[in-house]
Amino acid sequence: MTGPEPGAQGAAAPGAGPTPEQGEPAADETRPDGAAEETEERDQPQNAWSARRDLIDHSPRTMNVGARTRFGGGYVAGDQHGVSGGRVTGDVIMGSKTEIHHWSFSGFSTAAASGEIPRATLERLAASFVAAEETVGGLLDRLRRERVLVLSGARFTGRRTAALMLLHRLGAAPVRLLDRDTSPGALAERCTASAEDGQGTRGYVLCDLTTRRGSPLREAHLLAVRDRLAEQDAYLVITVGPTAALEDVPTAGWFPPAAEEVLAAHLRVRTDEATAARLLGLPDVKEFLGRGHQLRETAAFARLLARYAAGEVTGRDVAGFSLASLENQVQEWFEEDESAVPLRDKAFLVALAAFDGGPYALTAELGDLLYRFLQKTDNPARVPEVPVFGTHVGKRLQLARARLYEDDQHTEWGPVTQTMAAFTDDRVALVLLREVWTGHPSARPALVEWLRRLADDGRPLVRTRAASTVAVLARADLPSAMALVIEPWATSNRFRHRLVAVNSLTLAHFSDTPNVPRILDAWSGSEDRRLRWVAVRAYALIGPERPEQALAALRQAVRRLYTESGDPDDFDREMAAELAEAVELLLLSPAAAEVLAGLLGHLDDDRAVRDLALGGFINACRRTEGDERYGQPLVLGWYARATADDETAAQGIAHLWRRALGDPHATRPALDLLREWVLIADRSSPTEWALAALLPKLVTSEPEYQRLSHLLRTMPGEDGNPPPPVAARLLTTFG
Template identity: 45%
Template sequence: MTLSETAEPSDGAAAGSGVPRQPGMPPAEDGSEPEERTQEARAAQRELFAHTPGFILGETAAFGGSLVGGAQHGVSGGRVDGDVYLGGRTEIHHHGPAATVPDASGEIPRARLDALAAVFADGPAFAGALRRLREERVLVLSGGHATGRSAAALMLLHRLDVPAVHALHPETTPAALSTQLTRPGGHVLRDLPVSRNRPLRDTHLYAARDQLEKVDGYLVVTVENSPHLPGVTPCPWVPPSAPEVVRAHLLRGRPDADDLLALDPVAAFLAAGDRRPAEAAAFAEALAGYDGSEQALARLADFGQAAVEKQCRDWLADPDTGLRDKAFLIALAVFDQAPYVLAAELADQLFVHLQQLQNPEQPPEIPVFGPTAENRLALARADGELRGEETEWGPVPQFTAGFREERTPRVLLTEVWNHHPSARPALVAWLRQLARDGRPLVRTRAAAATALLAAADLPSAIALLVDGWATARTFGPRVTAANTLTLAQLLGAPVVLRLLTQWCSDPHWGRRWTAIRAFGLLAPLRPDLAGAALGALAARARADASNKPERENLTESAALLLSEGRRRGEVLSEFVRLLYLDTPAVRELALAAFVRACDNAEDGALIGWYAETGMYETDSARDLATLWRTALNDRAHTRAALDALHTWVHVAGHRADAAHALALLLPALVVTADDRKRLDHALRTLRAEDGGPRPPVADRLLTLLHPASTQ
């Protein structure tokens, strides 16, 4: 169902849509008429479950670490040789004529080369690269970011046993390359930027080779994977594995290397995918200092989290990483494991907000064609694959993208929010825009991202985002607010339950609506909170039962308490208690919510739980029968209860366990002759779901009502 949110100029502003106010709906704060286009609560719940990132709803999700409610960590360890840059970057160089390139090359100290050689792991591509360099004198080594290609270039020249290795000036142009090769020995030109306007051609390498033969020299040029190498056959660099790097470092002087590698934190670190050489080297340095203490073991266990935090800090703080690249990284954190096109499309919207914030006098510009998906995902250390994306019409194949390190999204978003406050206005404007999007996945991810921000800084997230959504006159933002508070509680954000309890009696009807819905969504996900949620909903029903839309929201939210979760038997018991020990308004809420929950044939509905579990629990079976009898005998709920009973009979027609459960339940609903007549009429007049004759299961149930007669 598409929510109409486009008439809303801002989250809490007047909609001015002219949609008539529903009966009993309180007026807006300014006295004008609010717009209210509702969505059935179970549908909203399905959207939340379907589109929330797995690390929030997953059963094994852990939310520790320095940036989400845990201990503070930092990257520690010794020196790391080679490519120590952990993230992607966009390099911008300004080039003049070849003759203007300064002669700034110099000899790399032998001690540095020897130290690197002592810990260097060759990897699978090293031997072939060394053979080509020895034969051809010139080698172009291509590879991705932070794969250790610079360290490999130095080691290739070192293995040739050249008298010296000279590092060429990084601004050396391809055309000027041969003019810099004037000394014997090895030469390395690291991270040569190539582009369509400045390619590295085979003719440049021919000239370099001729010059190297004259001086008895060798040259290694490292470049990113690039199509701008006409006529050149680069040597692809494949880095060594993380275990190889760690072992190479430990073999320098630790006879207990095998014992160290067997430690649980070490195995966990090495088992994680995409450990780049620099990270593995830093971990090896930390491991080399292991002294057997519990503190040292804890530091090793925390190293993976610390590495993720450092990666995110580097991405955001590096001035050479373009603003559009940073916008994509943030967008991918919000849309991790979602279709890539969403992250790319909405990243450009964030890019516009960031541009306007950084350069308010200049109109924002978005290049129509930019980097490829492959390059963007390489920058983000992410993978893409074709998956079936669920839609209301069925699965649709989509190219989805996600970070290889599952902790990256929450760390990155919190890093932006807490440590780059100047970016907050752009991020807030962008999230508000996402919350008004017509796509459920986008709206839900906006809520999930805001929940992460609330876990990091609750007061700011409430003030800047959640409260505006909660007090909005349109329905969609209020759902986003409820989803945000639900997910924030799952993430361990402080005082959310207290906030929801207060909002249940807030003077503003929008905050009350949001809190009521959030309690309904939260309890199935956190069964231990079902009692608190039902208590809060009952308290609101006691306080004021005159407003029809609010009563409807209370009913739907209370019904959600019976829709999921492992403690539905306990919730049923609480519902029964409310029938006898509370006010008429609360009794009305309990019956209406129970009937609403029963009138549901979806997977996981109450009938399914009763057939699989509830009928085998004495207390649950008794409480369910009590609620059914009370609803059927209450004149205000009889009709709705009979409709719900029809739903259960239809389910029993497809499920043998449901038919068995209903056969056990039905006799318990007959206490008086009127009970028997009512159920007899309901079963006799029942039609099949397609409007056809009475289903056979109804006939079998009729025999239970009249065991001594033949139907």
């Protein structure tokens, strides 16, 4: 069989970037910004080990595949690159939508534009109203003095109910609801009592006053209405959102009470004290309270729990309520008109779903990029515009039900502290992306264009999140995600794009998307070299879950590589290196023992398979703890542990070392690697002890002894110094 010259396979230069591909189709997309695409000489593939590390470091929390359970760390590599936590994917979120039973979240109806609020409604709200007495007392004192109070708070924080309760505690009767579209200048004339209202204190409430930049609520409006209210012995409470247009108008802030207090109050109204206490102790109730639900959802949950206590609904209804209300909220965000959730805020919500738990500044930057693409879809004739200033971080996150916090971001220079943004409920990102992709297909062109731009970004975090986003879309609609995003990336001439395709398929598989292994099996035998490259990389990542199948596919690929190379000068060294790196990752995975056995079982099949096994093994041996130059070699550490609890693995590692040292194509890189281990042992006692245990197992013949003893006697130390003292100590282990 014709094959490469010595040193041509992956072991010769593990981790080195291959030369550019030649003879590829030229149908690659141009950069969106119109700049010339990077030259082939600059477009080098990231080595598989570093790419895997970036994937683990930058994957979102919703895809925490875990170092111990999927591809990160494991028996050999430990948890230095691991991601803690579990996944929240699965059919309950990523499959068909949860059925929503049309629960009413409102505390009272505002369907009528204006009119009197029934006293029975006020009494019912008062029975379950929860707020700090000090807060309510301060607001009542201010309302008594000024007659009109502007109550400012986020949507669904109970500000409407609070406004009504303030009037109710003042003894106002009746309480009339004013039209929210009442212009600020018409407030005074709307606060006019009719003859039918009788005598006594009257109340007016205007919920969610509509204001605009050209028609703000001004101090003069409040002064005019205050005079009118004093004439009637009446009071007015106006509720506004954080973004209302106000000029010189003092506001009182309203913040929601604790959800647990609200739920307990509502349950005590609907059940007895003992039943309420029992319901509050249910695991599903505690789960609900920990999700940061809005008060309207909490009130609706209390009604459902009361029905559950009465035997009218099942525990499954209780367990499903939290997710159903979350899906309802996400649908509202994308179905409501521009006045409620502007297009720019919708774009930010999508960006936050993609970059959940990532730097806020980055999320906002890329949210505005998506906003431009959405504007182009909405009106191709309009030049997309993005306001430079004006969006307050707190208000934006309030809408998104998200939070800011400080945390470290992984970078190539080490951890860097950043201000991160994340949804309060970790399920939101998955639900939101699925809703946008499947519920609003008209947004797909902009979303696809945005994802393609992200895949071209120079930041590993951005490219990884592009992949994780596509993985969610693939879980929701695999055919569309494949056709619109993954396949164009996989057939790109640029390694960067293909790597994003690899990560998309890997994360889709870890999110339980079906058929990913079938896709890779088909691509591994494709005539398109780019698809074979993607398949090899992906096998290295999902292989620990199916090591036998992964190794079989890699053996088939390397045999094809050798068969097609009739001339050694035409041997595809780049693909051989990729195959060796795939074996390297499998050996450093939780399935290390099975992979080692698989390599040994086929070591003598043929030259191609032997080169693959030895190349991957030597690559794996170069990896150290924490990727530090003088960290303990991972495979050597594995050997030291195996001598105590897994003799089969220990013998296998020693056998592969002997074969590598004795193979004419692998001897040189193997000896160079042993020299590196000796230098590490000179600085590390555990490494010295492990190497002292391994070296005698590598000598079973006189040539083997001569080779290793010569290495230890003649190897130079650091910077050309004499051999390190540890070399002489290791030489004595041969007896």
